[in-house]
Amino acid sequence: MADHKPPRLAGGEGETLHALLQFQRESLLRKVSGVDEESARWSPVASGTSLLWLISHMASAEVTWVLHRFAGQRPGAAAGTAGDHPPGGTLADAVGAYQQVWPRVDAVAFAGASLDELCRHPDASPPASLRWVLMHLLEETARHAGHADILRELIDGATGRLPAAPGRPAGGASELVRRTGQEWRSAGH
Secondary structure: OOOOOOOOOOOOHHHHHHHHHHHHHHHHHHHHOOOOHHHHHOOOOOOOOOHHHHHHHHHHHHHHHHHHHHOOOOHHHHOOOOOOOOOOOOHHHHHHHHHHHHHHHHHHHOOOOOOOOEOOOOOOOOOOEHHHHHHHHHHHHHHHHHHHHHHHHHHHOOOOOOOOOOOOOOOOOHHHHHHHHHHHHHOOO
16 A cells, blocks of 8 residues: 555644544545455454444444534434445445545535534533544544554555565465454354
């Protein structure tokens, strides 16, 4: 994967949050580029976290936090972007759904709303501001992009911002990890 650095700008708070959130969104998608369906569904951890799940989860998180909690839109208005991927859903479906969420979220979050405005449908008290919601999405997207980076390296040796180390075999430790994971799950874990 080519080196991609976060944008540097001297804009306002909203412009900066938007630029960094978009960078993290795109970074997460770069981690799944070129991955086959089996690898996208593969999880080496007991939680079941996979590349496919991460993409689906982030689409759901943006809908939940910005459209539902902040803007007060009905959850049904976000049909097709709910959390866990459907059993028959593909990575391309999840990526497409995630990308379709972005303009809807951006139209609410970055089209003139005050960052001090409070959520209309908070999940807890006290209600969070739009600023908090956007910072939370930024940190959650970055955190999950890091998870995706590790999963991708286990799958095929590709790493995040920098190319794989010279001499590293394609696939990295993925086959060993897959076998070990299968044995672990077969043992009832």
